[in-house]
Amino acid sequence: MNTFMGYERTDGTVGVRNHIAILSNVACANAVAQHIADAVPGAMALCHGHGCGRKLERRMHTRTLIGLGAHPNVYGTVLVSLGCEGTNPEPILTEIAQSGRPVVHIRIQDTGSTAATQKGIEAARELVAKAAAQERKAFPAGKLMLGLECGGSDALSGVTANPAIGVLSDWLVEQGGTTVLTEMTELIGTTHILGARAANEEVRRRIEETVAAAHANAVVTFGPHASRAIAPGNQDGGMSTIQEKALGCVRKGGSSPIMEVVDYAQKPSASGLVIMDGPGYDAESLPGLAGMGCQIIIFSTGRGNPLGFPTVPVIKVASNTPLAERMRDDIDLDAGKLLQVDYNFDDALAEYSQFLLEVASGKETKAELNRQGGLVSLHTFSRCV
Amino acid sequence: MSAERKHIIIISDKDNVAVAVDPLPAGRKVALPDGREIVARGDIPASHKIALRDIPKGESVYRYGDPIGYATTDIFVGDWVHVHNLDAIDIMISREGESS
Numbered sequence: 001m002n003t004f005m006g007y008e009r010t011d012g013t014v015g016v017r018n019h020i021a022i023l024s025n026v027a028c029a030n031a032v033a034q035h036i037a038d039a040v041p042g043a044m045a046l047c048h049g050h051g052c053g054r055k056l057e058r059r060m061h062t063r064t065l066i067g068l069g070a071h072p073n074v075y076g077t078v079l080v081s082l083g084c085e086g087t088n089p090e091p092i093l094t095e096i097a098q099s100g101r102p103v104v105h106i107r108i109q110d111t112g113s114t115a116a117t118q119k120g121i122e123a124a125r126e127l128v129a130k131a132a133a134q135e136r137k138a139f140p141a142g143k144l145m146l147g148l149e150c151g152g153s154d155a156l157s158g159v160t161a162n163p164a165i166g167v168l169s170d171w172l173v174e175q176g177g178t179t180v181l182t183e184m185t186e187l188i189g190t191t192h193i194l195g196a197r198a199a200n201e202e203v204r205r206r207i208e209e210t211v212a213a214a215h216a217n218a219v220v221t222f223g224p225h226a227s228r229a230i231a232p233g234n235q236d237g238g239m240s241t242i243q244e245k246a247l248g249c250v251r252k253g254g255s256s257p258i259m260e261v262v263d264y265a266q267k268p269s270a271s272g273l274v275i276m277d278g279p280g281y282d283a284e285s286l287p288g289l290a291g292m293g294c295q296i297i298i299f300s301t302g303r304g305n306p307l308g309f310p311t312v313p314v315i316k317v318a319s320n321t322p323l324a325e326r327m328r329d330d331i332d333l334d335a336g337k338l339l340q341v342d343y344n345f346d347d348a349l350a351e352y353s354q355f356l357l358e359v360a361s362g363k364e365t366k367a368e369l370n371r372q373g374g375l376v377s378l379h380t381f382s383r384c385v
Numbered sequence: 386m387s388a389e390r391k392h393i394i395i396i397s398d399k400d401n402v403a404v405a406v407d408p409l410p411a412g413r414k415v416a417l418p419d420g421r422e423i424v425a426r427g428d429i430p431a432s433h434k435i436a437l438r439d440i441p442k443g444e445s446v447y448r449y450g451d452p453i454g455y456a457t458t459d460i461f462v463g464d465w466v467h468v469h470n471l472d473a474i475d476i477m478i479s480r481e482g483e484s485s
Contacts (some may be wrong), residue, residue: 036422058418155432160403163396189473193451238404238432240466241473251396251449339406370418 002175002353002361004100006137006143006295010100013072014143018134018294019311020078020127021081022120025092026085027053031079032106034268036120042128043078044310048287048376052086054059064265064378066092067291071101073311075131077101078123080116083109091192104125136361138302141353142271144360145299147251147289147312150183151282154302154319156236158248161300161319161335164348168298170254171271171353178271179253180289184214185280186249189242192249199259199270206261210277252300264379265291282307283377286314296359298352302322306330308367310376313359316366317352330366392416393435397450402466404448409435426463426470434466446471 007015016158020043026045026076030047037045046068069077069092075095081089089105090251096103104123148165150157150187169179180186191211198204239245259270261277265288268274278288282305287298296314299305302319304327318324321336333352337343359365392415395405409415409429415439416422429435430461434448439458445452462471 158449159396159432190451234438235468238430238434238467240434240468240471242452243451243473244448247449247451247453255450264433338394341391 002141002357003138004113004141004144004357005347005362006360007072007327008137008138008139009072011045011070013293014139014295015074015362016135016144016313016362017073017311019068019074020131021046021071021074021311022124023065023077023079024026024048025065025079025081025087025089027081028052028082028085029108032108032117032120034077036078036080036124037257038119039121042131043124044373046310046376047379050378050380051063052089052360053384054380054382055086056111058086061265061378062087062092064262064287064291066095067265067267067293068311068376069096070101071290071311072293072295074101075134077103077119077125078106078127079103080106080108083135085109100115103132120235127133137224139356140175141172141296141360144172144296144356145178145180145268145292145294146172146356147180147182147286147294148303149282149285149297149298149299150186150249150252152301152303153249156339157300157302157317157318159253160247161302162248162251164297164335164345165252165300165319166254166380167345167349168254168267168352168356169252170256171273172356173254173256173347176271178268179256179273180276180292180294181258181273182269182276182278182285182289183249183280184210184277185218186246187211187275188215188218188246189289190246192248193243193247194258194275196355197255197258199257199272203258203261207218207258210261210275213277219303230334235272238345262292264288266385267293279379281377281379283375284379286312287376287378294305297357298356300335301331304330306367306370306372306376308365308370309371312363312372314367314372315355315359322360329370332366387476388476395437396448399448401436401458402436402448403437405431405433405435407431414447424463425465426461427465429477430464432476434471435468436464438462440466 166211256273258274409425
């Protein structure tokens with residue numbers, strides 16, 4: 001039965017968790033937000049390094065904060081602002097309220113940080129009590145939006161973990177769900193291949209545009225040979241061409257048609273496989289996936305990466321069994337088993353789809369058990385002032 | 386669960402190469418899912434590619450069901466396939482200099 005037990009939200013989304021978000025509007029408000037969250041079980045701090053000083057990212061960062069506050073996994077939000085920051089809290093409060101979620105605003109400059117913390121704790125406690133009345137109900141797997149990430153890849157990532165995730169991605173799309181491929185630097189060299197899978201001409205054009213921009217950015221950052229992104233280490237590991245390396249990453253998205261290309265932290269209008277225009281850097285990629293509404297993220301790794309996200313469960317898939325054993329406290333699934341004669345892709349699909357539905361229904365991933373949430377690393381691309 | 390390892394991994398039916406799980410020495414016989422048996426024509430390092438079919442010069446090399454490049458010389462079934470006989474279609478690849 002392809003269902004999970006989730007929290008119904010008034011905006012039609014379904015949460016796999018029931019968090020109270022303590023959302024910092026600006027870095028200067030981080031400490032107060034963290035103190036509030038630390039004092040209230042059930043509250044999760046979402047702190048980041050921005051909210052002021054960077055004008056170019058203002059719209060993207062505001063959209064991300066809205067997405068984190070109005071997230072399926074979040075019952076209600078306490079937004080902590082300073083009072084003079086560049087990011088205006090009003091549209092964030094309005095959008096979260098419009099999603100049907102309770103939202104409380106605490107402005108530090110009104111009262112000072114001590115009183116702000118106390119007010120925030122009281123507000124968070126009240127929200128946690130209200131959230132506790134929510135109960136999980138059965139929903140089809142198609143209500144899930146699954147982010148697809150790879151980090152710390154090794155020679156086997158494209159052989160085991162990523163193809164296994166691709167099989168899961170195709171399965172979820174068949175159920176009516178949404179999966180999200182991102183990390184545009186990993187798509188360089190595959191434009192014509194992905195373009196052929198685009199649902200329509202507009203999607204094809206957007207794929208070309210966003211990959212070209214990622215390529216241009218790589219050249220600016222790394223110099224004219226950036227396009228030859230296969231390092232000697234990659235070649236020793238078996239990669240012969242940039243297309244092969246990129247296809248190994250793209251494989252996480254399976255073979256489904258690509259329905260839409262969205263901006264960082266932008267909610268898709270289509271279901272199915274979509275692409276989010278975002279960086280290859282995992283710490284900045286995850287907030288984009290969370291901000292667009294992914295309830296769960298699945299993350300392949302060959303060298304081992306414990307990174308999680310405060311309000312979104314991150315499932316870790318090891319490309320090789322030695323890693324799964326060495327970092328067993330951080331790894332959920334071992335794709336290295338695919339190297340064994342008695343375990344194939346249909347076995348991986350059965351295991352991963354069941355695990356996905358269990359996580360959706362409340363089972364904690366290793367990253368959640370280890371409280372690997374950490375700082376929300378909002379994507380940046382401009383110089384600071 | 387047995388710990389015996391596969392010889393190769395094939396991702397898609399369209400693929401004309403497969404990846405060696407462990408090093409395949411020249412002469413090693415490899416059973417394919419379609420019932421054929423092929424023989425490694427050279428030493429294939431772990432995680433490197435072995436040709437599942439003959440790939441004439443200029444033809445596409447398929448992995449993940451998509452072309453990853455073309456054969457720069459005639460490739461025979463069982464050959465090690467890598468930068469010495471496979472090149473990228475995309476002219477973005479620059480062959481001189483080091484990358485990061």
